[in-house]
Amino acid sequence: MSVKIIVGTQWGDEGKGKITDMLAEQVDLVVRYQGGNNAGHTVVVGPNTFKLHLIPSGILYESVQCVIGNGVVVDPEILLEELGRLKEQGVHVTPDRLKISTIAHVILPYHKFLDSQQEEGRSAGDKIGTTGRGIGPAYTDKISRTGVRLLDLLDKEGLKKKCEAHNWPQAFQDRLSIDDMVDQYFELGQRLAPFLEDTSLFVNDAIQAGKRIIMEGAQGTLLDVDHGTYPFVTSSNPIAGAACVGAGIGPHKIDQVIGVTKAYSTRVGEGPFPTEEHAEMGEYLRDKGCEYGTTTERPRRCGWLDMVVLRYAIRVNGLTEICLTKLDVLDGLKKIKVCTGYKWNGETIKHFPLDPKVFGESEPIYDEVPGWDEDISGITDFDKLPVNAKNYIKYVSNLAGIPISMISVGSKRSQTIHLLERH
Ligand code: IMP
Numbered sequence: 001m002s003v004k005i006i007v008g009t010q011w012g013d014e015g016k017g018k019i020t021d022m023l024a025e026q027v028d029l030v031v032r033y034q035g036g037n038n039a040g041h042t043v044v045v046g047p048n049t050f051k052l053h054l055i056p057s058g059i060l061y062e063s064v065q066c067v068i069g070n071g072v073v074v075d076p077e078i079l080l081e082e083l084g085r086l087k088e089q090g091v092h093v094t095p096d097r098l099k100i101s102t103i104a105h106v107i108l109p110y111h112k113f114l115d116s117q118q119e120e121g122r123s124a125g126d127k128i129g130t131t132g133r134g135i136g137p138a139y140t141d142k143i144s145r146t147g148v149r150l151l152d153l154l155d156k157e158g159l160k161k162k163c164e165a166h167n168w169p170q171a172f173q174d175r176l177s178i179d180d181m182v183d184q185y186f187e188l189g190q191r192l193a194p195f196l197e198d199t200s201l202f203v204n205d206a207i208q209a210g211k212r213i214i215m216e217g218a219q220g221t222l223l224d225v226d227h228g229t230y231p232f233v234t235s236s237n238p239i240a241g242a243a244c245v246g247a248g249i250g251p252h253k254i255d256q257v258i259g260v261t262k263a264y265s266t267r268v269g270e271g272p273f274p275t276e277e278h279a280e281m282g283e284y285l286r287d288k289g290c291e292y293g294t295t296t297e298r299p300r301r302c303g304w305l306d307m308v309v310l311r312y313a314i315r316v317n318g319l320t321e322i323c324l325t326k327l328d329v330l331d332g333l334k335k336i337k338v339c340t341g342y343k344w345n346g347e348t349i350k351h352f353p354l355d356p357k358v359f360g361e362s363e364p365i366y367d368e369v370p371g372w373d374e375d376i377s378g379i380t381d382f383d384k385l386p387v388n389a390k391n392y393i394k395y396v397s398n399l400a401g402i403p404i405s406m407i408s409v410g411s412k413r414s415q416t417i418h419l420l421e422r423h
Pocket residue numbers: 011012013038039040128129130131132133134135136218219223232233234235268269270
């Protein structure tokens with residue numbers, strides 16, 4: 001038996017999709033436990049590029065079953081579109097291969113409407129830069145105990161009552177009446193019905209049967225609604241602890257927690273980012289790393305690797321190892337900066353500051369390590385890496401205090417260096 005959690009250690013977009021895809025080859029089940037279609041994974045397999053938002057990337061292996069757990073918020077239309085696109089690309093997803101929790105909450109049209117209204121209503125410095133997918137309002141309804149769950153879509157009368165109880169503003173109902181919405185969502189529910197299941201029971205049975213399982217987190221640690229850079233966060237908990245809640249399993253079932261860390265940092269949307277590079281270096285990383293959002297195509301803000309953030313992610317997730325991604329993007333740099341601490345108000349800060357004012361005003365303290373000229377994107381053996389690339393990896397691993405188990409040097413499955421034997 002083995003249950004591994006994969007989490008992002010930065011602001012999302014660390015390359016979790018590729019790492020999940022790589023590890024999925026050796027597992028039976030991949031479970032998504034939070035977030036919604038605000039996430040996006042791009043997985044390149046041979047000549048095909050798959051863009052996934054809700055369905056775990058494990059779906060690309062025929063032998064792997066996938067689960068969308070109760071902690072996810074599901075936009076039924078988007079999910080069905082994603083299933084349709086996969087079919088067009090030759091991946092036929094049957095209900096045997098994809099199980100969706102009956103009690104996952106639904107993103108309704110009103111949630112998307114409200115998400116953009118709220119964002120428009122925020123003044124310049126307060127904007128969050130949400131993906132506009134209705135994520136925050138859907139989780140708000142969940143926590144307020146007024147949400148609609150997937151099983152509710154199967155009961156037309158009950159669904160109508162729940163929607164009417166909301167008293168949605170007339171401005172919204174002028175666009176879409178409750179009756180039309182109920183018809184539409186009942187129909188979507190019928191199409192999803194074959195996939196709906198008690199996924200906690202399903203996952204626990206799989207654990208009991210000794211199956212190998214990956215729990216896949218979306219977004220990243222610094223976007224966690226509790227532990228991230230609040231309020232510039234998403235409305236769920238991407239951190240490892242949430243995997244138990246979002247899938248309905250006990251903490252003692254988890255064996256490993258793998259953190260995915262990009263060799264530099266990126267952030268989409270607003271919020272503090274101490275190691276951000278505003279000038280040429282930021283642009284260089286964005287262009288070389290193709291740093292544009294999979295979901296919204298927005299350019300990502302780019303900067304150097306921040307060890308204060310990484311050490312914090314190691315702590316709050318209980319990471320047991322790190323997968324370092326996009327190392328090839330650093331090829332050709334004479335010097336590589338790594339932030340080892342912050343200066344704030346004359347003090348040196350080593351631990352992630354919880355006060356957003358302090359984090360926002362922190363100045364990074366950098367170490368500089370020598371870079372390498374060679375193109376490493378074709379290297380699959382650690383020993384063949386340029387000496388400075390090896391030194392960089394050892395340096396990061398030493399500062400992190402946990403092993404780096406895998407290094408990604410390109411988007412293809414083959415562009416990976418394995419450093420630990422997997423069992
Ligand atoms: P929301 O999740 O759409 O509410 O957006 C809240 C914040 O999280 C915004 O800054 C988004 O850009 C960011 N965000 C949400 N999902 C992702 C993701 O998958 N990758 C990176 N940033 C994300």
